[in-house]
Amino acid sequence: MLKTTIHLIERVGTKIGLSKAEIQDLLKFDAQHQFEIELSNGNKYQAYRVQHKNGLGPYKGGIRFHPEVNLDEVKALATLMSLKTATTGLPFGGAKGGVAVDPKLLSALELEELSRMYVAHLVPHIGPDKDIPAPDVNTNSTVIDWMVDEYERRTGDTTKASFTGKSVGKGGSQAREEATGRGGVIVLEALLKKLGRRTLTMAVQGAGNVGSFFVDVASREMPDCKLVALSDSSGGIYDPSGLSYKKLKAFKSQGGRLIDYPSGTPVTNEELIALDVDVLVLAALGDVITPANAPAVKAPIIMELANGPVSDKAHDDLMQAGKIVVPDIIANAGGVVVSYLEWLQNKTGQQWGKAKVNNHLRRYLTQATDNLYAEHLKTGLNFKEAAVSLGLKALLRRE
Numbered sequence: 001m002l003k004t005t006i007h008l009i010e011r012v013g014t015k016i017g018l019s020k021a022e023i024q025d026l027l028k029f030d031a032q033h034q035f036e037i038e039l040s041n042g043n044k045y046q047a048y049r050v051q052h053k054n055g056l057g058p059y060k061g062g063i064r065f066h067p068e069v070n071l072d073e074v075k076a077l078a079t080l081m082s083l084k085t086a087t088t089g090l091p092f093g094g095a096k097g098g099v100a101v102d103p104k105l106l107s108a109l110e111l112e113e114l115s116r117m118y119v120a121h122l123v124p125h126i127g128p129d130k131d132i133p134a135p136d137v138n139t140n141s142t143v144i145d146w147m148v149d150e151y152e153r154r155t156g157d158t159t160k161a162s163f164t165g166k167s168v169g170k171g172g173s174q175a176r177e178e179a180t181g182r183g184g185v186i187v188l189e190a191l192l193k194k195l196g197r198r199t200l201t202m203a204v205q206g207a208g209n210v211g212s213f214f215v216d217v218a219s220r221e222m223p224d225c226k227l228v229a230l231s232d233s234s235g236g237i238y239d240p241s242g243l244s245y246k247k248l249k250a251f252k253s254q255g256g257r258l259i260d261y262p263s264g265t266p267v268t269n270e271e272l273i274a275l276d277v278d279v280l281v282l283a284a285l286g287d288v289i290t291p292a293n294a295p296a297v298k299a300p301i302i303m304e305l306a307n308g309p310v311s312d313k314a315h316d317d318l319m320q321a322g323k324i325v326v327p328d329i330i331a332n333a334g335g336v337v338v339s340y341l342e343w344l345q346n347k348t349g350q351q352w353g354k355a356k357v358n359n360h361l362r363r364y365l366t367q368a369t370d371n372l373y374a375e376h377l378k379t380g381l382n383f384k385e386a387a388v389s390l391g392l393k394a395l396l397r398r399e
């Protein structure tokens with residue numbers, strides 16, 4: 001992942017005329033914190049926080065708890081966060097953190113101790129104006145609430161602006177949970193406006209947090225958009241005449257698997273990828289489109305709501321086939337935008353309603369999509385490269 005990220009920055013940097021020195025500088029990290037956490041039961045875990053760049057504002061990025069977390073992965077993710085915040089126009093830099101642990105093997109008390117010790121090690125390096133962590137894979141508002149409490153205990157800072165992704169009762173923002181899915185809808189709407197398209201059909205892979213909110217918001221707010229397929233890890237359901245998300249949600253809430261939905265045709269995830277639709281939305285995992293299945297993709301527009309669902313090689317194939325791939329850096333930036341709005345509310349002692357948060361989210365992501373489209377036209381770069389180009393230029397404060 002680190003190699004791919006470095007290669008992407010080198011490639012785009014060269015294409016937009018950056019010097020070797022500038023590219024080398026963009027690939028450097030401001031700080032890498034690596035430490036060991038020893039719990040009171042004697043178990044030890046490797047922990048990381050990598051801070052990439054903070055020229056545009058305090059470092060920002062999640063903390064993941066996963067057995068495969070390692071320094072190179074955290075470095076790649078920190079770099080991508082810098083690009084994401086810069087491309088989206090947020091006054092933040094980029095960072096990422098993690099602990100190499102399987103949280104499912106910990107008791108609730110051990111998980112709390114781990115979360116608090118992670119913060120205890122990092123107190124001198126994080127804070128509302130330095131580095132503002134957030135949840136990521138296997139971390140949630142409960143973990144973040146423990147972290148905020150530990151930070152407050154050690155520093156006396158009660159602004160709650162030290163972390164985002166808190167529970168709403170403890171300084172979190174309204175509309176955070178649905179922000180990534182809603183953000184995807186806003187980006188799609190803004191892009192369709194540029195392309196002069198309105199009516200379309202879409203297939204969505206992944207009915208988790210991101211995919212479900214995407215479909216929910218799209219079905220209520222994009223009346224010309226017809227959901228024809230939706231899947232989860234067991235497979236999906238396809239109905240060219242259209243699927244009601246309300247009915248699918250009710251079916252799923254009773255424990256039903258999408259593949260067993262009583263109307264339409266069951267499809268595998270491989271079949272869903274190959275459906276003849278206008279938009280294919282990938283909201284499940286990384287690397288689901290590879291050179292092996294890229295030729296089967298019929299949709300002219302592919303939305304990367306998951307992180308890296310289109311592999312690099314497959315991306316080249318899709319470009320040759322004339323497709324539009326809306327890159328994850330912008331397509332799934334809704335979460336970090338609302339993280340910024342949460343931080344802003346904490347810093348100013350305000351609590352905004354849902355509508356105000358959603359209006360600001362729309363403003364940021366519509367602007368980011370318009371900028372992306374303009375950069376694509378101006379430079380001739382594909383959308384992924386254009387997003388990176390915008391990020392690199394913002395980091396270097398170039399037009």
Ligand code: NAD
Nearest residue numbers: 180206207208209210232233269283284305306307332335
């Ligand atoms: P989630 O765990 O809530 O949902 C994942 C969904 O994918 C589930 O419906 C699961 O059944 C499905 N799935 C798993 N394996 C699958 C497979 N092989 N084929 C098809 N579907 C499969 O996760 P999430 O929070 O919705 O995140 C989804 C993706 O979006 C991840 O890549 C994540 O990193 C990325 N992302 C999430 C956020 C966020 O705010 N949650 C923000 C940015 C990016």
